Amino acid sequence: MIKITNLHATVNDTPILKGLNLTINPGEIHAIMGPNGSGKSTLSKVVAGHPAYEVTEGTVEFQGQNILDMEPDERARLGMFMAFQYPVELPGVNNKGFLHMAINAKRKAQGQDEMPMEAFDAFLTEKLAFVDMDAEYMVRSVNEGFSGGEKKRNEILQMAVLDPTFAMLDETDSGLDIDALRIVADGVNKIMAPDKAMLVITHYQRLLDYIKPDVVHVLADGRIIKTGDKSLALKLEKEGYDWVLDEAGITTDATDDAKTLATV
């Protein structure tokens, strides 16, 4: 589904990703954990096509197609999705109108007819139930005045509406209480299917109790330094990142901070 090979990326000429390799097959959920500043969010933004990041080396293939030359909107219409760590507020942009436009942009790109408003209403009502969201949120501006948890739910709603083939969840669990976490995770599990794949970026093993990953990776210093199964996440939660960083022989400033945080 997605194959990342030797990916190097910089932001403002500072190298962040330094030769990252990752392959995710259909039906798989991969989790990425790692200290602060290790490049987790950068990875999702680079794959989604954020213009502030420059890819200096490597390839990213989605369903066999190199996507690095594509604009972010083209990537999205191909079936990629990123749930933001900090969803952006769009004052004055109506949530429902925005979702209707987004789904029709995708349908148009796929050669399908646009979904009329009446059909969209019914479709949206069904998806709102996925994330236990009130229809009242649809008449508001996108994310404006939403609490942290509501914003994250809205991200999962967008994911449910756009039904991506490959989704990246960037710290979707941060800022969520236990109930919200379960609702968001349930939504994600309902969307997941054998022909889809997901990349879940998180700091906490807790999320992985609800979204069961097939593979867990540790990202540090811009590359994947360890890969394992769910038990790796449990071990990290218990022991922090020191041992895995030591194994990889990493001692950078960025991870020094992170090590401190992880062991606090």
Next chain:
Amino acid sequence: MSPKAAQLEKAPVLTVLEESVLRSKRLPLQADAPETSADTQAVMQKLQATAIERLQTIGMPTKKQEAWKYCPVHTLLSQSMVLPEKPGQLDAALLKEAGHLEPLGQTRLAFIDGYYSPRNSALPEQEGIIALDTRQAYAQYSDSLLPVWQQQANATTDAFHAMNVATHTNGAYVYVDPDEDKSAEAIHIACFSGHQTEQTATFQQHHIDMGGRSKATIIFQCLGLPLDEGLHRLMHQVLYIDVAEGAELDLILLHDDAIPNGWQMMCIQGNVAADAVLNLTTVSLGLGTARDHLRLNINGEGGMVRHHGLTIHQQQGQSYLHCQINHLVPNSQSHQLVKSILDDASKNDFDATIVVAKDAQKTDATQLNKNLLLSDKARAWTRPQLKIDADDVKCAHGATVGQLNPEEMFYLASRGMPLETARCLLTYGFAEDALSLVTHARLHKYLSTQIVAALGQTDSPIACAMECGTCKAPV
């Protein structure tokens, strides 16, 4: 001193514009107004002479004056213009195509080149409303209208206003009886330009008079249609608004000029009495120059002015807002939010002052100007000002000038929106709350459509989705 400034310095006492307009002057209303009595006409003649004297005392504006500093008024003053002898042909097909001929209210007063157009008007018998053209109104209500004229002739400090007082033709007169609620059905005033083969200046005066505790919704369109290339045109309106005690007026003003040399000026003088509310929405679109002078007095305790403004320009389009809201008594409120969206080499000037008089304690006033620049060449000047002589007030003001946020653009792109759609959606989002005072559904839809068109998005899915956003239809 720049050559242009030097030219202004040496300008003759009468500019080309003044000279040409005054040469073609006719007694205001006279040719159109056989109904007015000889006495009234004599008073009018006298007022006209007073206004011309006043004009010559004031002199036409120059860029040295703060209020005209950024406005290329010299390009207008060097034009020779005539007052149109008769209304030009109205391009109804074009107006219809642009959505401007939508029936916005049962009562309609339409003018072409300053002449009343019965064909485009509708004045059904309605209890509680008097809606007339001013020619008729002067014949019937000269006792109340002439003093307003007289006061302006003697006291105006604006040269274009003085020129208007001296030469205005016909206009709209609306009076709502006390205690009448006429807000459900909008009253529609439309001033169109007709097709003229020469450069014309049109001057009109309008009166809106709200009786005590009455309610009304009024939309005022000022629409300049295409002319032969290179021709200049001036459409100047003076609007007097009186909102009596406990009354509520929702007033929407739309400027839209299709030609780069089209000038639309409006001078609004309003009085808001105790517990009265004026909800004013001003919208300026198009390729020409819109210039509004607002002077709103809150004369009674509990009186409130809300003003939302929106400017959207492309190419060389420009808007100038000079506004003064005077809090003259205690316990009054004013809230102002003015936004501009400027593309290409367009410009916007916001110069507004909230004045709180010494006795106007407990005034609550806010003033915010936000400008979105879509091009490196677009310019915004902003001067939000407070002048407070009372010591127990709540006043806030601010201004922003910025561009589209790249993070917001990326967010939309990551949901599959093409760049142009994302840009348009965010721009529309920026504009959207400027229309929040327009609660009348039909007028809201009309303005939304005009805004979507002004943003260059008439493609049905985009326009439709944005309108869906504005109508806030629940799921």
